[in-house]
Amino acid sequence: MRRSSTFARQVLLVRVGRRDGDLHPGDLSPTEHRYADRQRRRYGLDRLSRPTLGVDPTLGLDRADIDAVVPVSPAMPPMAQADEARSIPLLPGERTMGRRVKFGLVNACTLASLMLGMLAIFLAMQGEVRMAALCLIACVGFDGLDGALARRLGVASPFGAQMDSLADMCSFGLAAPVVVYASLAGSVSTAAAAVACALVAACAAIRLARFNVSPKDGRFFCGVPTTMAAAVLAVTVAIGLPVPGAVLVAGVALLAFAMVSSFPYAKLARLVKLPPWLWLAPVIGALVDIRLTFALIVVGYLVSGPVLWLRQRRTA
Numbered sequence: 001m002r003r004s005s006t007f008a009r010q011v012l013l014v015r016v017g018r019r020d021g022d023l024h025p026g027d028l029s030p031t032e033h034r035y036a037d038r039q040r041r042r043y044g045l046d047r048l049s050r051p052t053l054g055v056d057p058t059l060g061l062d063r064a065d066i067d068a069v070v071p072v073s074p075a076m077p078p079m080a081q082a083d084e085a086r087s088i089p090l091l092p093g094e095r096t097m098g099r100r101v102k103f104g105l106v107n108a109c110t111l112a113s114l115m116l117g118m119l120a121i122f123l124a125m126q127g128e129v130r131m132a133a134l135c136l137i138a139c140v141g142f143d144g145l146d147g148a149l150a151r152r153l154g155v156a157s158p159f160g161a162q163m164d165s166l167a168d169m170c171s172f173g174l175a176a177p178v179v180v181y182a183s184l185a186g187s188v189s190t191a192a193a194a195v196a197c198a199l200v201a202a203c204a205a206i207r208l209a210r211f212n213v214s215p216k217d218g219r220f221f222c223g224v225p226t227t228m229a230a231a232v233l234a235v236t237v238a239i240g241l242p243v244p245g246a247v248l249v250a251g252v253a254l255l256a257f258a259m260v261s262s263f264p265y266a267k268l269a270r271l272v273k274l275p276p277w278l279w280l281a282p283v284i285g286a287l288v289d290i291r292l293t294f295a296l297i298v299v300g301y302l303v304s305g306p307v308l309w310l311r312q313r314r315t316a
Helices: 002-012 030-043 045-049 063-068 097-125 129-153 158-184 190-213 226-239 245-259 268-272 276-288 290-315
Strands: 220-222 264-266
Touching: 097 129, 097 158, 129 158, 129 226, 158 190, 158 226, 158 245, 190 226, 190 245, 226 245, 226 290, 245 290, 264 290, 276 290
Parallel strands: none
Antiparallel strands: 220 264
């Protein structure tokens, strides 16, 4: 009975989660190896590795029998052998010099949008909010250009999509709130401006992450796109919309929540297909009062989301 108890205790003290086979010196880290040796010396596990000591010949047990009854912890599964490192090409398909040049041109547009966003932050920190807003407008242009070039040149790739998303977060999720915060300085309380701009950054991150993992709809956006929200903020600062500071803060917060809403908003390709006479009214209004016309266009676009959502629910 004493020998049986000793054998059971020795088996249960074997290192949990070990793979089948003998324990090699490389299987343990230096710290694990030190504690393992201490337990082996304390409980006599070294005798198991000797052919004539520690195991009663009458029991007919060997090391394979002991390994067969060793418990394995579900919390520490056996580690799989590491796969060999593989190099994943950034540009799928044929990797000719011409395609590489096109691929570099597309990503240069993405990096240009990122650099202009950084420049907008630096200008806003120096108080030049109008120039910073113009840099954001240029960011919007480069952001639309890189996607159009990627599709036209046939070099669209997952790497380019991720680069575009990261650049959008830097330019539209961070630079745009900083520019708006600088423009609101002195007109509203610092806390109110900070909260509204922080909402823009947080909602932009949520919007971009949701867009990356959601199925694409060729007709509508789910929520206001981050690029369009940044364009609205940039134009508002650039033209100096004459509204009270509290109204601006409320509008910034409303625009932030519109980015993460589930309301459908029409894409630019659908807006371009509208009848020409509908475009005549904004053009004439811009010639009369560009600020009022811009405010009406923004309000109309924001209201179109809930209207389309109600229409889809009624027809469903």
